[in-house]
Amino acid sequence: MKYSSKSNIKRQYYLPREVAEMLGREAELIPNAHALVMFPKGASARKVLRSVEVIKHDLENQIAAEEEEKKGKKAEGYVIENIAERLARLEKAMKKWESGHK
Numbered sequence: 147m148k149y150s151s152k153s154n155i156k157r158q159y160y161l162p163r164e165v166a167e168m169l170g171r172e173a174e175l176i177p178n179a180h181a182l183v184m185f186p187k188g189a190s191a192r193k194v195l196r197s198v199e200v201i202k203h204d205l206e207n208q209i210a211a212e213e214e215e216k217k218g219k220k221a222e223g224y225v226i227e228n229i230a231e232r233l234a235r236l237e238k239a240m241k242k243w244e245s246g247h248k
Contacts, residue, residue: 149165173185
């Protein structure tokens, strides 16, 4: 899932409600040149890394689909299949994460 966010004049960013609820009241960030990882304060590094791996896989699928479209091939079936797989993995990861944060 992809969200957009804007900042105000003080460079404070607004997060969508779903993201803010997932993060809780405090969050930690690890920035890099082109991206950042934001996660609930105190989350285990292993769980954060697993989530990053899911996001990485999704980005790789997006790149593959874009490359297929550039070649003139229809990538729709490929994308839909991978979205279903990703949703199943995300649902499983969220259930696991929620069970560890109750």
